[in-house]
Amino acid sequence: MRIAIDAMGGDHAPKSTVEGALAAAREWSDVQIVLVGRKEALEPLMAGAPSNLSIQHAEEVIEAEDEPVKAVRRKKDASMVVAGRMVREGQADAMISAGNTGALMTTGLLVVGRLEGIERPALAPMIPTLDGRGVLALDLGANMDAKPEHLAQYALMGSIYRQKVHGMEKPRVGLLNVGTEAKKGNELTKAAYPLLEETPIAFVGNVEARDILTGACDVLVCDGFAGNILLKTLEGTAGAMFSLLKQEFTKSLKNKLAAAMLMPSLKGLKQTLDYKEHGGAPLLGLSGLVVKGHGSSDGDAIKNAVRQARTALQSRLTESIAEEIGKRMVQS
Amino acid sequence: MRIAIDAMGGDHAPKSTVEGALAAAREWSDVQIVLVGRKEALEPLMAGAPSNLSIQHAEEVIEAEDEPVKAVRRKKDASMVVAGRMVREGQADAMISAGNTGALMTTGLLVVGRLEGIERPALAPMIPTLDGRGVLALDLGANMDAKPEHLAQYALMGSIYRQKVHGMEKPRVGLLNVGTEAKKGNELTKAAYPLLEETPIAFVGNVEARDILTGACDVLVCDGFAGNILLKTLEGTAGAMFSLLKQEFTKSLKNKLAAAMLMPSLKGLKQTLDYKEHGGAPLLGLSGLVVKGHGSSDGDAIKNAVRQARTALQSRLTESIAEEIGKRMVQS
Numbered sequence: 078m079r080i081a082i083d084a085m086g087g088d089h090a091p092k093s094t095v096e097g098a099l100a101a102a103r104e105w106s107d108v109q110i111v112l113v114g115r116k117e118a119l120e121p122l123m124a125g126a127p128s129n130l131s132i133q134h135a136e137e138v139i140e141a142e143d144e145p146v147k148a149v150r151r152k153k154d155a156s157m158v159v160a161g162r163m164v165r166e167g168q169a170d171a172m173i174s175a176g177n178t179g180a181l182m183t184t185g186l187l188v189v190g191r192l193e194g195i196e197r198p199a200l201a202p203m204i205p206t207l208d209g210r211g212v213l214a215l216d217l218g219a220n221m222d223a224k225p226e227h228l229a230q231y232a233l234m235g236s237i238y239r240q241k242v243h244g245m246e247k248p249r250v251g252l253l254n255v256g257t258e259a260k261k262g263n264e265l266t267k268a269a270y271p272l273l274e275e276t277p278i279a280f281v282g283n284v285e286a287r288d289i290l291t292g293a294c295d296v297l298v299c300d301g302f303a304g305n306i307l308l309k310t311l312e313g314t315a316g317a318m319f320s321l322l323k324q325e326f327t328k329s330l331k332n333k334l335a336a337a338m339l340m341p342s343l344k345g346l347k348q349t350l351d352y353k354e355h356g357g358a359p360l361l362g363l364s365g366l367v368v369k370g371h372g373s374s375d376g377d378a379i380k381n382a383v384r385q386a387r388t389a390l391q392s393r394l395t396e397s398i399a400e401e402i403g404k405r406m407v408q409s
Numbered sequence: 410m411r412i413a414i415d416a417m418g419g420d421h422a423p424k425s426t427v428e429g430a431l432a433a434a435r436e437w438s439d440v441q442i443v444l445v446g447r448k449e450a451l452e453p454l455m456a457g458a459p460s461n462l463s464i465q466h467a468e469e470v471i472e473a474e475d476e477p478v479k480a481v482r483r484k485k486d487a488s489m490v491v492a493g494r495m496v497r498e499g500q501a502d503a504m505i506s507a508g509n510t511g512a513l514m515t516t517g518l519l520v521v522g523r524l525e526g527i528e529r530p531a532l533a534p535m536i537p538t539l540d541g542r543g544v545l546a547l548d549l550g551a552n553m554d555a556k557p558e559h560l561a562q563y564a565l566m567g568s569i570y571r572q573k574v575h576g577m578e579k580p581r582v583g584l585l586n587v588g589t590e591a592k593k594g595n596e597l598t599k600a601a602y603p604l605l606e607e608t609p610i611a612f613v614g615n616v617e618a619r620d621i622l623t624g625a626c627d628v629l630v631c632d633g634f635a636g637n638i639l640l641k642t643l644e645g646t647a648g649a650m651f652s653l654l655k656q657e658f659t660k661s662l663k664n665k666l667a668a669a670m671l672m673p674s675l676k677g678l679k680q681t682l683d684y685k686e687h688g689g690a691p692l693l694g695l696s697g698l699v700v701k702g703h704g705s706s707d708g709d710a711i712k713n714a715v716r717q718a719r720t721a722l723q724s725r726l727t728e729s730i731a732e733e734i735g736k737r738m739v740q741s
Contacts, residue, residue, distance in 0.1 A: 207649055221587065221595035255553065255637040263553035263634040286638045287645030302595040303638050305587040306618045310642035313619030314682075317539055318650050321681065325674035335670035342657035342664060349653065350646075 078107065078390045080383060081160040081169035084114030085138040086176020087374050091115075094175070095122040097379020102130035104380075108387055111169060114138070114156040135159040141372070145179030149187060157181060161188035164365035171386040173357065175370035175379065182219050185360045185367045192395070194402040197223065198362035199231045200301075200369065201238065204308065205350055206292040213239055213248075214289075214297040215361065216304055223300035225268040228252070229276050233405070234361040234398050235296035236278040241392035242359075242385065251284030251294030253303055258283070265300060273298075277401075286310075315350045319343075357382035359389065366395055410439065410722045412715060413492040413501035416446030417470040418508025419706050423447075426507070427454040429711020434462035436712075440719055443501060446470070446488040467491040473704070477511030481519060489513060493520035496697035503718040505689065507702035507711065514551050517692045517699045524727070526734040529555065530694035531563050532633075532701065533570065536640065537682055538624040545571055545580075546621075546629040546636055547693065555632035557600040560584070561608050565737070566693040566730050567628035568610040573724035574691075574717065583616030583626030585635055590615070597632060605630070609733075618642075647682045651675075689714035691721065698727055 084094040091114055102110045109129050112119055116134045123130070137155040139148045149158055157176050161184040163169040172189075174181050178200075185198055199216035206212055215231045216223065223231075232250045239248035252273055254262045259270055261283055273280045284293045286307055299307065322343070326336035336343075357368040357378075366389055370382045389395075416426040423446055434442045441461050444451055448466045455462070469487040471480045481490055489508050493516040495501040504521075506513050510532075517530055531548035538544055547563045548555065555563075564582045571580035584605055586594045591602055593615055605612045616625045618639055631639065654675070658668035668675075689700040689710075698721055702714045721727075 207653065218587065253638065255550065255634060255641075263632070266634075285645075286641035287648070289642070290645050290649040300595070302587060302598075303635060306585065306635050306638045307642050309587075309618035310621070310639050311646050313617075313622050314643050314646040315650065316619070317622040318647065318678070318682070321539065321678050325678060326671065328674070331670055332674060335667040338663055338667035339658065339671070342660070346650070346653050346657060350650070 078171075078387065079109040079111060079169045080386050081111045081113050081133070081163045081172040082379065082383075083157045083160045083172065083174035083176055084112040084119055085135075085156040086174040086181075087370060088372050089375055090175065091118050091122065093375050094379050095119060096376030097374075097383065098130055099123070099126060100376060100380045101383035102127045105383070105387060108383065110383065111163070113160040113163070133159065133163070139177050139180045141177050143177055143180060145177060145183045148177070148180050149183040157184055158188055161185070161367070164189050164367070170390050171366035171368065173368045173370060173379070173382045173386060175372055175374040178218070178369060178372075181367065181369050182360065185363045189363045189365050189367055192362055192364050192399050192402060194406045195230060195362035197227050197230070198360055199234065200358055201235055201361050202308075202358035203356060204289060204297070204311065206290050207349070208292040210292055210295065212289060212292070212294060212297050214299065214304055214308070216299065216301045217308055217358070218301045218305050219360065221300070221302045223265065225265060225272050228265070228269040228298045228300070229272040230362065230402065231298040232273055232276055232278050232280070232296065233401055235298065237397050237401060238359060238361060238394060239295050241394045241397060242389050245295060247279045248295035249281045250278045250296040250298065251281050253286065253297055253299035253307065254283035255285065256283060257285060269298075319347060356385055359385075361398065364395070366390060410503075410719065411441040411443060411501045412718050413443045413445050413465070413495045413504040414711065414715075415489045415492045415504065415506035415508055416444040416451055417467075417488040418506040419702060420704050421707055422507065423450050423454065425707050426711050427451060428708030429706075429715065430462055431455070431458060432708060432712045433715035434459045437715070437719060440715065442715065443495070445492045445495070465491065465495070471509050471512045473509050475509060475512060477509060477515045480509070480512050481515040489516055490520055493517070493699070496521050496699070502722050503698035503700065505700045505702060505711070505714045505718060507704055507706040510550070510701060510704075513699065513701050514692065517695045521695045521697050521699055524694055524696050524731050524734060526738045527562060527694035529559050529562070530692055531566065532690055533567055533693050534640075534690035535688060536621060536629070536643065538622055539681070540624040542624055542627065544621060544624065544626060544629050546631065546640070548631065548633045549636040549640055549690070550633045551692065553633045555597060557597060557604050560597070560601040560630045560632070561604040562694065562734065563630045564605055564608055564610050564612070564628065565733055567630065569729050569733060570691060570693060570726060571627050573726045573729060574720050577627060579611045580627035581613045582610045582628040582630065583613050585618065585629055585631035585639065586615035587617065588615060589617060601630075651679060688717055691717075693730065696727070698722060
């Protein structure tokens with residue numbers, strides 16, 4: 078299998094992407110890794126690279142501040158766009174990028190292309206939970222507005238992802254809502270509920286935002302707007318609490334001493350709740366595999382994204398999604 | 410001024426409501442307080458009550474598990490409904506209830522009635538912020554779906570509330586959104602943005618969910634669905650973090666000792682983030698003042714809700730809202 082990495086994408090690229098690619102190529106000899114980007118920038122970092130790691134030169138780079146659609150349309154030779162084109166043309170089975178999120182979603186949609194029958198591809202990061210299982214949440218920002226049928230497709234794709242990539246037998250799928258009763262919600266969730274009941278998934282009904290972290294479900298479906306509010310509130314609250322704790326714990330010598338004793342525990346807690354630690358986010362519903370790494374990805378994160386892509390390819394994730402969506406189209 | 414208290418509403422009623430009413434009546438002699446509920450239950454608790462505290466008998470009680478609309482329609486002699494009727498008929502200037510939230514919103518809509526020109530009354534609790542100013546968020550659950558014009562009305566009402574009740578000169582109004590740029594968002598927020606720019610408020614633009622706790626604005630407008638996701642995620646994340654902290658801090662004797670030293674700080678932190686501590690939530694846009702106390706309100710919380718209602722009445726909150734909405738209707 079061949080995995081293309083956008084070598085220029087991410088806050089620490091290309092150092093992080095080359096490091097991650099090197100480590101992954103050494104660990105998995107069944108994977109051909111192609112680093113896509115400026116040869117001059119990459120070659121000096123690649124001393125001792127194994128034979129399953131190569132470079133595909135791409136002259137341009139999409140920057141974090143570039144306007145996504147414009148950038149993807151105009152910079153046809155950007156590393157991200159070239160990697161996307163490799164997936165579409167079958168020169169790569171998957172692509173990974175830690176670059177501009179909007180541009181990557183645009184690349185997915187316009188360059189890689191949608192699976193037949195999928196109206197909206199969805200971005201599906203893992204949100205950490207206290208029980209360590211995590212919850213795959215989608216859509217987290219690819220499409221701000223959703224129709225009920227989109228939520229049913231998200232549910233199906235997320236469910237297949239957790240089966241194939243995480244080996245879960247019957248992932249529990251929940252609908253993000255304001256109450257657990259079936260009739261609760263806004264127009265969208267009220268209309269989506271009966272559709273989800275008919276979808277071949279383990280639907281556990283509505284899930285309230287306050288129960289996400291305690292692991293109420295394995296897959297959470299929502300429109301991109303609500304998903305963003307959920308994720309950003311989680312991030313903001315955890316961040317605010319850590320800064321309050323820090324403030325309190327350095328207030329007096331007594332507090333400083335006590336806090337020093339607890340530091341390892343606090344660090345562990347911070348990691349548990351840091352969604353950046355939980356791997357790359359797949360963009361589901363495309364005709365090839367696209368994985369989005371966090372902007373701040375280091376070498377380890379890139380290597381983990383390769384692991385994730387490898388598992389997804391081995392388990393034939395994209396083909397399984399295509400098949401299920403195909404059945405759904407025949408039925409309706 | 411006369412304030413009616415639904416004496417039977419709330420987890421600790423009627424003990425909490427009577428205690429709060431007694432304390433409030435003693436502190437503010439300019440307020441006539443009427444406890445609405447079962448005379449037999451209230452009288453034994455009211456020994457030594459001052460002359461500005463009285464009882465209005467109401468035979469029935471709306472329970473927490475009652476279906477809101479049905480309960481308000483059928484239990485015409487319930488304490489909550491009677492209190493609402495007193496406001497509509499001018500026998501009281503305001504009502505307070507810590508009972509069934511849905512039923513209170515229904516009472517507001519069907520019994521007290523909307524202000525002319527208001528399409529959707531909004532529930533507006535305070536969300537705590539790290540700087541202690543808090544943010545008044547609306548709508549937090551009265552209406553799941555909203556139209557752009559509703560958000561503009563929320564902005565106007567919330568802004569007037571913070572001016573009148575909290576004495577803020579120019580409350581900064583933010584629109585809950587997925588990014589700060591003007592063009593970000595879903596269909597609702599994109600359409601609401603230009604309307605908010607034209608509204609006579611201090612509009613500071615879009616505010617991301619992660620910046621709420623650090624005090625990005627004084628009034629936050631959103632539809633009830635997104636608002637619920639925000640509040641419940643905040644609550645869930647803070648709760649999960651405290652339970653993780655507790656788990657870590659009791660793991661070893663060393664941790665236990667250190668945690669004991671930090672306990673006062675941790676308690677303070679918990680209070681800072683507990684939105685239940687931040688007073689009652691007004692239901693804005695009604696023809697009379699309605700304040701919702703938290704279900705777990707104790708006597709102090711009820712007394713604080715009376716303080717809040719008193720300030721709102723003194724500052725002529727409802728009249729000011731009616732006036733501004735009236736101007737808006739003339740313009741459009």
